[in-house]
Amino acid sequence: MPSIRTLKIFLTVARSGTFASAGDQVGLTPAAVGLQIRSLEDELGVQLFDRSARAVVLNPVGRSLVRRAEQVVSQYELLEASVSGGEMSGTVVIGALVSALMGAFADALWSIRRRYPSLDVHLLAGMSSDFALKVESGELDAAVVTQSPRPLPSSLNWCPLYSEPMVLIVPRSPHFELPGNPQQMLEAAPFMRFERSTWTGILVQDVLKRCAVQVNEAMELNSIEAIIALVRQGFGISIVPKLANVAWDKDDALELFPLEGVDVRRHVGLLERASHGRMNFTGAIKKYFDQG
DSSP: OOOHHHHHHHHHHHHSSSHHHHHOOOOOOOOHHHHHHHHHHHHSSSEEEESSSSSSEOOOOHHHHHHHHHHHHHHHHHHHHHTTTTOOOOEEEEEOOHHHHHHHHHHHHHHHHHHTTTEEEEEOOOHHHHHHHHHHHHHSSSSEOOSSSOOOOTTTHHHHHHEEEEEEEEEEOEEEEESSHHHHHHHEEEEEEEEEESHHHHHHHHHHHHHHHEEEEEEEEEHHHHHHHHHHSSSSSSEEEOOOTTTTGGEEEEEEEETTOOOOOOEEEEEESSSTTTHHHHHHHHHHHOOO
């Protein structure tokens, strides 16, 4: 029977598409990864990948094995967690929005790492929609993401952690004429929009719809941090989540304005599979916010 380690290597190769990339993730040379895969194929008596000079691609037999291998690995991780006596150790791979690391999640992660020093957290920054696919496939143990505007697969659970109001930010020293009230600002000033196809971008559009305003589009970006930096430099205005760990009231370069009668919030939560081997870690994150 294949070892858990071999199955994990198989799943890593299936997700990454090359022995070299998989080797970087599991700490083996490409040749060693290739030997592990060939050993698995010999043991099962089937070929699992179609190989080329540049990539390895799952064939139909390999694709049929992925879900079963994920289930075996998940059950083993659950067993491993149940005998650990509550002490967390080993490696956890979690995704997080960069803006979440500027928000309340950073405090939670720091608290958990101090409590469990043997825990090795691999943190990947990215976009909510990308993380959903990686959590579902098992590439990530969990991810901190905004609430999806669409229903999630039944295999995934999303638990709210905290929320941030959407606010209007404007520069204190703009390179343009800045009207006197928020509605006029939105209509006339250059608008820095968060990428509209993203989950946060959909919230921005919801705010604008409720304000019944047509903005003066200037730039579209996929980074809240970049938008804030551009507004600070006086190049435009924007609507962004009011990130928890940013000292907005001490910022000499920009000013926040609430939007009268518009209460739209970005809900940030923990996305995980319904069952996985790192539920003690994700449980600790949820407990941190429950106690807060």
